[in-house]
Amino acid sequence: MRVTRRTFLKMAGAAGASGLAGRSGVAKAAGPAPRADTFAMLVDTTLCVGCRGCEAACSEANRLPGPVMAGQAAVFASRRTSDTRAYTVVNRYPTGGGAGQPTYVKSQCMHCVQPACASACLVHALEKTPEGPVIYHEDRCLGCRYCMVACPFGIPKFEYEKPVPAIRKCTFCFARVKRGQAPACATACPSGALQFGRRSALLDIAKTRIYQNPDRYVHHIYGEHEVGGTGWLYISAVPFERLGFRTDLGTTPYPQLTWPFLSAVPFVLMLWPPFLMGLYAFRKGGEGIGQAGRQRGPEKETRRE
Amino acid sequence: MNDRLEKTVVLRAWVREKLFLGQSLREYVRGFGGPFDALAGLILLVGLPVIAYRFAAGLGAATNLSQTNPWGLWIGLDVLSGVALAAGGYTLASTVYLFGLREYYPVLRAAILTGFLGYFFVVVGLLVDLGRPWRIPYPVIYSYGVTSVMFLVAWHVFLYLTVQFLEFCPALLEWLGWRSLRRWATKLTIGATVFGVILSTLHQSALGALFLLAPTKLHPLWYSPFIPIYFFISSIVAGLSMVIVESSLSHRIFRDQVEPQRRVDLEAITLGLGKGASVVLFTYFFLKLLGLADGGHWHLLRTGYGHWFLVELLVFVLLPCFLFAHGVRERNVPLVRATAVLTVVGIVINRLNVALIALNWDVPDRYVPSGMELLTSITIITLGLLTFRWIVNRMPVLREHPEYPGPH
Numbered sequence: 001m002r003v004t005r006r007t008f009l010k011m012a013g014a015a016g017a018s019g020l021a022g023r024s025g026v027a028k029a030a031g032p033a034p035r036a037d038t039f040a041m042l043v044d045t046t047l048c049v050g051c052r053g054c055e056a057a058c059s060e061a062n063r064l065p066g067p068v069m070a071g072q073a074a075v076f077a078s079r080r081t082s083d084t085r086a087y088t089v090v091n092r093y094p095t096g097g098g099a100g101q102p103t104y105v106k107s108q109c110m111h112c113v114q115p116a117c118a119s120a121c122l123v124h125a126l127e128k129t130p131e132g133p134v135i136y137h138e139d140r141c142l143g144c145r146y147c148m149v150a151c152p153f154g155i156p157k158f159e160y161e162k163p164v165p166a167i168r169k170c171t172f173c174f175a176r177v178k179r180g181q182a183p184a185c186a187t188a189c190p191s192g193a194l195q196f197g198r199r200s201a202l203l204d205i206a207k208t209r210i211y212q213n214p215d216r217y218v219h220h221i222y223g224e225h226e227v228g229g230t231g232w233l234y235i236s237a238v239p240f241e242r243l244g245f246r247t248d249l250g251t252t253p254y255p256q257l258t259w260p261f262l263s264a265v266p267f268v269l270m271l272w273p274p275f276l277m278g279l280y281a282f283r284k285g286g287e288g289i290g291q292a293g294r295q296r297g298p299e300k301e302t303r304r305e
Numbered sequence: 306m307n308d309r310l311e312k313t314v315v316l317r318a319w320v321r322e323k324l325f326l327g328q329s330l331r332e333y334v335r336g337f338g339g340p341f342d343a344l345a346g347l348i349l350l351v352g353l354p355v356i357a358y359r360f361a362a363g364l365g366a367a368t369n370l371s372q373t374n375p376w377g378l379w380i381g382l383d384v385l386s387g388v389a390l391a392a393g394g395y396t397l398a399s400t401v402y403l404f405g406l407r408e409y410y411p412v413l414r415a416a417i418l419t420g421f422l423g424y425f426f427v428v429v430g431l432l433v434d435l436g437r438p439w440r441i442p443y444p445v446i447y448s449y450g451v452t453s454v455m456f457l458v459a460w461h462v463f464l465y466l467t468v469q470f471l472e473f474c475p476a477l478l479e480w481l482g483w484r485s486l487r488r489w490a491t492k493l494t495i496g497a498t499v500f501g502v503i504l505s506t507l508h509q510s511a512l513g514a515l516f517l518l519a520p521t522k523l524h525p526l527w528y529s530p531f532i533p534i535y536f537f538i539s540s541i542v543a544g545l546s547m548v549i550v551e552s553s554l555s556h557r558i559f560r561d562q563v564e565p566q567r568r569v570d571l572e573a574i575t576l577g578l579g580k581g582a583s584v585v586l587f588t589y590f591f592l593k594l595l596g597l598a599d600g601g602h603w604h605l606l607r608t609g610y611g612h613w614f615l616v617e618l619l620v621f622v623l624l625p626c627f628l629f630a631h632g633v634r635e636r637n638v639p640l641v642r643a644t645a646v647l648t649v650v651g652i653v654i655n656r657l658n659v660a661l662i663a664l665n666w667d668v669p670d671r672y673v674p675s676g677m678e679l680l681t682s683i684t685i686i687t688l689g690l691l692t693f694r695w696i697v698n699r700m701p702v703l704r705e706h707p708e709y710p711g712p713h
Contacts, residue, residue: 083372116518122455123440123448140448143436145375146455149664150518157372158436160365165436246521254518258454261514261533265457265507272503276403280495283405 038113038132038231039177040199041186042206043106045236045243046216048193050076050092050104057188058088058108061173079244082108084157084168088185093243103236105243106185106194109134109155109170110223111231113199116254120150125167132199132231133172141166152227152249172231199231206235228253323480326698345687352684355677356433364436367677374665374672381660382682383430385512386653387423388462389536392544393551394420394469395505398498409577411569412552414476414702416544418693419551421469424462426689433681454514461508468501479709480700487709510537516659524663526605526614529596532659538589543652545582549575549645555703562703572638579641582648583629590622610666617658621651 052075055067064085069075076092088108095103115134118126125141128134136156143165147156159165173183181187182196195202203224210217222240223230227249234240241247325333337346359367370377397416400406432438444450444459471493478487513536516523529535556563556571563569597603605611625648632640661672697703 081372119452120455120518122444122450122453122459124450125448140440140443141437142440142443143438144434144455145436146453146515148372148375149515149522152521154373158364158370158375160368160370161363162365163361163363165363248521250520255452257517257520258452258514260530261454261511261517262452262457268506269503272506273499276399276499276502277495280403280405280499283403287405 037198037200038130039172040111040132040197040202040231040233041172041183042195042197042202043232043234044193044195044206044209045103045105045234047191048090048104048106049191050090050102051190052090053188053190054106054185054194055086055088055090057184058170059086061184062087062171076102082155082157082170084159087168087170091244093238095238095242103238103243105234105245107244108185108232109172110153111170111172112227112254113229113231114227114253114255116150116152116227117147117156119255119258120146122146126156129174129178131174131177133174133177134231135171135174136167136169138166143167150254152246152254199229199233202233206233209235225251227251228256323699345691348680348684348687352680352687355680356684359433359677359681364434367675367681369672369675369678371670371672373668373670374661376660376664377672378661378674378678378682379430379434381657382653383685384427384434385656385660387427387430388509388512389540389543389652389656390547390649391420391423391427392505392509392540393548394423394472394544395498395501396541396544397548398472399502402495402498403502409574411571412548412574414473415551415555415697416548417469417472418476418696418702419547420544421466421473422689422693422696424466424469425692426685428462428466429688430682430685433685454511454517458508458511458515461504461511465501465504465508468497468504471497472501475709476700476702479706505540506537509540510534512536513659516664519664522665523659524605524610524614524666525600525602526597526610527659527663529600531592531596531599534592535589535596538585538592539652539655541585542582542589542648545578545585546645546648546652549578549582549642550649553642553645555697559697559703562697572636575638575641576633576636579629579644580633582645583626583633586622586626586629586648590618590626593618593622610663613658613662617651617654621647621654625651 052067052070056070058064059066064087067086079091080086080089082089088106090104090106093103093105111132111134112128115126115128118124118128118134120126122144123140123142125137126134126147127137143158145156145158145167147167148154148158156167156169158167173181173185176183186194186196195205197205203221206221206224210219210221216237218236218239220235220240222234222236222245223232228251234245236243321327321329326336328336355367364370368377368379393416397409397413400409401413428441432441435441440447444456445463450456471490474490475487475494478484478490510533513532513534516528516532517530520528552571553575606615625644628644628647629641631637632644665672701709
């Protein structure tokens with residue numbers, strides 16, 4: 001059976017009735033989720049209509065000022081990034097699927113399976129929760145900004161303008177996700193471009209879509225393996241590098257980049273002391289020999305006298 | 306009444322003797338007339354309000370830092386370069402106490418003081434840079450991010466600052482005249498030295514390991530799995546070169562402190578340190594070549610960044626390596642000293658390359674430090690120099706305390 005976008009939407013709709021419960025129902029229908037199976041989001045860029053409803057919902061949920069230039073198409077003239085006052089932004093890319101239509105891409109924190117930011121934070125202010133979201137504890141943060149250096153997606157943003165600053169980024173609406181509810185953006189999405197669920201189930205859905213519409217989609221799920229996997233997964237009709245995605249990040253989870261160094265630390269701690277103390281004792285002993293020899297000399301002389 | 310008067314007299318004498326160098330307050334204040342005092346005063350007059358402004362208005366108002374470039378001059382110069390250049394403490398302490406090369410003892414105390422003050426002002430620089438500096442003890446007492454290289458750095462800098470203070474304690478206690486406590490402090494020397502070497506090995510390399518998490522941001526010529534080793538080896542070079550530079554300057558500036566011990570052969574010490582620096586520089590150069598081969602980025606040497614990489618490697622690593630060797634062979638002390646300056650500049654360039662210049666190299670939003678950032682760094686360095694002078698003028702750092710001669 002050939003599944004068009006329309007029929008697929010129907011399937012998704014039928015499986016999920018309407019609303020949030022249904023969407024997570026789709027995910028659950030894929031079989032019992034393993035314990036490590038975190039919550040995730042599938043973004044189908046072929047479905048996004050660029051309405052920026054997700055931006056508005058995000059601003060409301062996080063008590064941020066509303067999206068800039070709401071309802072104005074001119075906002076797409078320049079490329080925007082998320083910042084301390086907008087945790088998610090939608091950009092338009094000229095080369096799209098179909099008859100030269102543009103592609104809209106929502107960007108926000110990718111909620112990596114093994115996040116660089118959390119492994120970089122020296123006070124555990126960034127935390128990968130068992131549920132999936134990577135959350136921020138403002139009460140611990142020193143403001144060292146190492147998370148910003150570490151994040152391959154350039155997501156954590158710093159409140160430079162404030163005397164008492166904090167890091168800001170998408171929270172994946174952790175409080176809602178913990179209750180099994182979809183984040184504000186997914187709830188607001190009218191086109192089905194955002195689908196919330198368990199990561200393994202969303203990967204199945206994404207693969208199904210690609211296999212059933214081989215001409216429609218690029219045969220790649222962005223986020224399945226990038227930097228060891230991310231919580232946000234993207235499928236697209238055009239190659240990802242043309243949609244502002246970094247395709248040079250590799251599949252190594254970032255914490256593994258510092259792991260060889262950190263695992264060498266105990267060796268230094270264990271090997272330096274015996275080596276250095278041994279060297280010191282060896283030298284001291286040698287000094288004793290020299291002094292003893294020197295002392296013996298004059299003694300012999302006195303005896304001769 | 307009489308008793309109180311006596312106490313006041315004793316206290317006044319103590320203040321006069323210990324703090325005002327045996328002068329009255331008026332004489333002491335009048336002593337600040339030199340060109341260095343005027344310049345330092347001017348820097349502090351402008352710099353301290355700038356630092357106050359940074360805290361009142363936030364980092365955005367005072368710096369050119371951005372969301373793409375979260376680390377700037379303060380991290381590159383004050384922290385990364387500062388820690389490397391403060392490596393003279395552990396390098397010289399292990400030379401004298403562990404390897405038993407006692408002929409270097411005359412420059413040891415100044416090296417330890419430079420190291421201690423270096424780290425102290427690294428922390429000051431960090432306090433200016435942190436978003437919430439009052440939380441700086443958190444990684445030690447409150448919240449542990451054990452997977453972080455930065456966590457290791459925080460603990461080690463904290464512990465090493467303590468160790469260096471202990472290492473400097475004999476001089477401090479000799480100045481205060483606390484004999485029994487001083488005896489205890491000297492007994493800690495070997496333990497403190499060994500602990501200091503361990504801590505230095507780990508955090509010097511850890512500062513390089515911080516950048517292992519930036520494989521796509523740091524230019525491939527500088528990004529290498531060996532970067533922790535580069536940072537450690539180059540810190541030894543930095544330490545040796547700084548001791549050469551610092552000892553030649555302080556033996557000139559504080560001549561009155563050194564005069565009584567003319568027997569100190571600073572030239573021989575300088576040549577010895579230069580020889581060591583030459584050998585370590587060659588190892589460092591070889592390891593850098595190894596990293597280049599390992600990364601397989603030879604073709605990038607033909608780009609602009611490649612040329613800059615070659616400048617760093619040839620002009621600031623290989624050239625001083627040969628100049629040190631040549632200077633030592635010809636017993637040309639001024640050349641060795643000039644080479645030490647070149648090496649110190651090279652280390653700073655390397656740290657700035659890793660932290661600023663080669664980081665985010667392919668991003669249109671390039672970082673250039675603001676005037677206030679530059680002024681803050683200069684102010685912190687000035688504070689360090691003033692503190693160094695204050696201590697050297699009072700405590701037995703360059704001279705020996707008559708009651709406690711020789712290495713301990």
